[in-house]
Amino acid sequence: MLRIVVCVSGGGTNLQAILDGVETGKITNTEVIAVISNNAKAGALERAKARNIPGIVLSPKKYSDREAYNQAFTEKMKELEPDLVVLAGFLVKIPPQMVSAFSGRIVNIHPSLIPSFCGVGYYGLKVHEKVLERGVKVTGATVHFVNDGMDEGPIIAQKAVCVEEEDTPEILQRRVMEQAEWILLPKAIDDIANDRIRIVGNRVCSVAGGNGK
Ligand code: GRF
Numbered sequence: 001m002l003r004i005v006v007c008v009s010g011g012g013t014n015l016q017a018i019l020d021g022v023e024t025g026k027i028t029n030t031e032v033i034a035v036i037s038n039n040a041k042a043g044a045l046e047r048a049k050a051r052n053i054p055g056i057v058l059s060p061k062k063y064s065d066r067e068a069y070n071q072a073f074t075e076k077m078k079e080l081e082p083d084l085v086v087l088a089g090f091l092v093k094i095p096p097q098m099v100s101a102f103s104g105r106i107v108n109i110h111p112s113l114i115p116s117f118c119g120v121g122y123y124g125l126k127v128h129e130k131v132l133e134r135g136v137k138v139t140g141a142t143v144h145f146v147n148d149g150m151d152e153g154p155i156i157a158q159k160a161v162c163v164e165e166e167d168t169p170e171i172l173q174r175r176v177m178e179q180a181e182w183i184l185l186p187k188a189i190d191d192i193a194n195d196r197i198r199i200v201g202n203r204v205c206s207v208a209g210g211n212g213k
Contacts, residue, residue, distance in 0.1 A: 002030045002193035005082040007090040008037050010124070012044025013177060014088035014109055014185055019051050021186035029193040034080055036073075038092045060092065070095030077102065084192055087146065088185065091123055099148055104199055106146035107192070109185045111176050113158055114142040118151035128169040128176070137163055139172070141180035143188040145199060154204045156188045156197060 006015050015035065021027035035048035036056045045055040058076060063069035074097045077085065087094070087108040094106060110118055111127050117139070122130065131139045140160040147153040159180040163172060191197045197204050 002083045002189070003033045003081070004030060004084045004086050004189065005034045005036060005077065005080050006032055006044075006048075006086045006088050007092075008035060008042055008044035008088055009039050009091040010042055010044060010089050012042065012047045012089070014181055015044045016047050017182035017186050018086065018088065018189065019047065019053075021190070027186050027190045027193065030189055033082060036076070038090070044089070070097060074098040074101060084189070085146075086185070086189065089124075093150070094146055096148055099146060104145060107143055107156065107185075107188060108146050108151070108153075109181055110142045110144065110151050111139075111173065111181060112142065113138070113140040113160065114144060114151055114155060118142075120150055122151070125169050125173060128172040131163060131172065132167060132169060139163055139176060141176055141184055143184045145204070154199050154202050156191070156204045157184045159184050 006018060008015050018027065019032065022030055022032060032053050034054045034056055035044060036058060037045055038059050040057045048055045056076065058073050060066065060069040063072060074095050077098055078101060083105065085102055085106040099106065112118055112131065117127050117130050138160050140158055142158045143156045145153040145156065161176050161179045196207055198207050
């Protein structure tokens with residue numbers, strides 16, 4: 001059983017896709033053991049509560065400096081001992097000590113086709129604003145492992161989504177979620193839970209005959 005901790009900052013629709021995936025059997029061999037938020041008001045915490053999953057709030061604002069927060073966050077994660085950490089709309093940079101303690105065991109969902117529209121300053125609605133500003137015709141989402149860089153770790157899966165002429169950032173964000181994010185992230189977790197993928201250098205490869213489907 002893959003024990004996962006999901007980190008969130010906002011509304012939590014990606015968390016919901018994970019919870020629904022576990023409930024309906026789209027995600028197998030997986031248990032969500034806790035949800036961590038940097039934001040006490042995150043709607044995602046309500047979604048966790050509705051499924052009796054412990055919600056933990058760890059806000060950088062409550063610590064004297066970033067290093068103190070990084071230590072506390074990493075210690076909490078070590079205490080929870082997850083097999084996988086899932087960043088599902090989490091707006092805080094993962095501390096370097098957590099990246100090394102959980103090497104190859106942290107995944108993130110990013111709402112663009114990496115390496116386009118990613119890195120510093122590209123988060124949430126801003127990604128879709130930049131996509132529309134640039135006028136690209138295709139965008140999408142990416143699930144990747146997390147390393148020390150910003151949106152630079154090995155890519156697990158990507159899905160393209162068309163940009164339409166009438167799009168606003170909000171409309172495009174919703175389409176990217178519906179057509180890509182809510183599908184890719186549950187599938188990636190299921191693949192990891194059933195040993196269907198492995199990291200080779202900076203590439204993620206399929207494992208033939210992985211356990212399960
Ligand atoms: C998603 O678009 C995610 O890719 C991005 O932030 C958004 C979070 O949405 N990083 P939600 O909280 O899962 O609804």
